[in-house]
Amino acid sequence: MRLKKYEDMNLQELDVMKEISSIGTSHAATALSKLLQKEIRISIPEINILGYEETVDRLGYIEELVTATLVRMSNQINGLMLFVFKMDLANAVLGKLIGKEYESFEELDELAYSALEEVGNIIICSYVNAFTQLVGVEIDLSVPSSTVNMLGGVLTVPMAEYGYVTDKLMYINAEFIVDGKKLSDGLLMLPDIESLNRILEKLGVS
Amino acid sequence: MVMAEKEIKVGIGDMKFARGDNVVITYALGSCIGITFYDPLIKLGGLLHVMLPARVDPNDPKVFKYADSGIRETLRKLTAFGLVKSRTVVKIAGGAKMFEMKGSGNADFGNIGVRNATMVKRVLMDERLRIAAEDIGGSYARTMLINVSNGDVIIRTVGKPEKHL
Numbered sequence: 001m002r003l004k005k006y007e008d009m010n011l012q013e014l015d016v017m018k019e020i021s022s023i024g025t026s027h028a029a030t031a032l033s034k035l036l037q038k039e040i041r042i043s044i045p046e047i048n049i050l051g052y053e054e055t056v057d058r059l060g061y062i063e064e065l066v067t068a069t070l071v072r073m074s075n076q077i078n079g080l081m082l083f084v085f086k087m088d089l090a091n092a093v094l095g096k097l098i099g100k101e102y103e104s105f106e107e108l109d110e111l112a113y114s115a116l117e118e119v120g121n122i123i124i125c126s127y128v129n130a131f132t133q134l135v136g137v138e139i140d141l142s143v144p145s146s147t148v149n150m151l152g153g154v155l156t157v158p159m160a161e162y163g164y165v166t167d168k169l170m171y172i173n174a175e176f177i178v179d180g181k182k183l184s185d186g187l188l189m190l191p192d193i194e195s196l197n198r199i200l201e202k203l204g205v206s
Numbered sequence: 207m208v209m210a211e212k213e214i215k216v217g218i219g220d221m222k223f224a225r226g227d228n229v230v231i232t233y234a235l236g237s238c239i240g241i242t243f244y245d246p247l248i249k250l251g252g253l254l255h256v257m258l259p260a261r262v263d264p265n266d267p268k269v270f271k272y273a274d275s276g277i278r279e280t281l282r283k284l285t286a287f288g289l290v291k292s293r294t295v296v297k298i299a300g301g302a303k304m305f306e307m308k309g310s311g312n313a314d315f316g317n318i319g320v321r322n323a324t325m326v327k328r329v330l331m332d333e334r335l336r337i338a339a340e341d342i343g344g345s346y347a348r349t350m351l352i353n354v355s356n357g358d359v360i361i362r363t364v365g366k367p368e369k370h371l
Contacts, residue, residue: 052217053217053218062234063349063362063364065364070305070307106365142307142308143307143308145306145307146305147305149304149345149346150346150347150364151234152233152234152236152347153235153236153302153304154304154347155236156218156234156236156237156238156257156304156347157237157304157305160237160238163257163258164258164262167219
């Protein structure tokens with residue numbers, strides 16, 4: 001059966017997506033670990049298919065300032081990848097990369113901003129690379145684009161992009177554990193519905 | 207910020223209205239647009255938060271999600287509660303471009319804010335409503351609120367002082 005909405009996925013399909021996400025996320029963590037030269041553990045990812053407000057609540061609060069990196073997917077899979085940095089993870093990264101920590105995203109200078117964009121891009125790319133190999137699809141990625149903005153505003157971008165099809169977001173949530181500290185990350189993989197169907201078909205579950 | 211008895215929250219693709227000592231607020235408008243309607247004589251104020259320009263499927267029950275159906279339904283509702291169009295003060299905010307995408311094929315991406323703004327203005331003009339003030343575009347999210355006791359509309363953004371529209 002072809003899906004019309006994210007939330008139509010059955011348990012088996014969700015399990016498969018979760019499995020793939022788990023591999024994708026561990027690739028992303030490996031990339032991050034190399035960059036930070038630190039051991040990084042990850043929790044088992046969860047796939048959440050949530051409405052806008054629930055997604056905001058899971059990630060933080062609506063007016064919270066975050067840095068987000070967006071990459072567009074095209075070719076056999078169309079959609080968006082979004083990585084949301086909160087202050088704790090950003091500081092873990094910036095402390096290591098440029099030897100400086102920041103009170104808030106408002107203080108980010110050009111260097112710190114570029115560093116975060118690059119790390120966001122690396123996490124997204126390693127996730128997508130693992131994904132393409134596993135699923136056997138070709139995905140082209142755009143150059144990354146980043147913003148420092150309110151969390152709620154950032155999440156309206158995928159909401160509006162797919163607003164004519166669905167009111168839900170597919171949000172992959174895993175925790176990076178660095179130095180025994182849980183750092184929240186927000187990785188959103190948002191294939192359009194047609195692409196989601198293609199993924200599930202390729203994996204033989206639909 | 208003006209303190210009030212109660213803050214009424216408007217979600218994405220929704221509309222709320224109130225009378226008297228209330229504040230109606232919507233958080234973090236990105237490419238979405240917030241539209242306030244205020245009738246000063248009877249102190250009736252509404253805030254609509256639309257996400258997309260036009261309702262394509264006429265059976266889609268989410269009327270407030272779209273600029274065209276959202277504005278019309280808001281006016282229908284508020285009029286039923288005594289709002290008179292000729293007295294109504296309309297203000298709009300939002301329509302930002304959150305991400306600047308480079309590269310070919312991405313030119314259109316993120317222009318939804320502009321498309322929303324164009325549609326909102328067109329529908330308001332069709333309804334013969336003048337826009338008293340606007341804070342549209344840019345690349346940042348906005349929180350918009352209206353104090354229904356006096357019609358004051360406030361825009362909150364990160365790193366900037368509050369702005370009265």
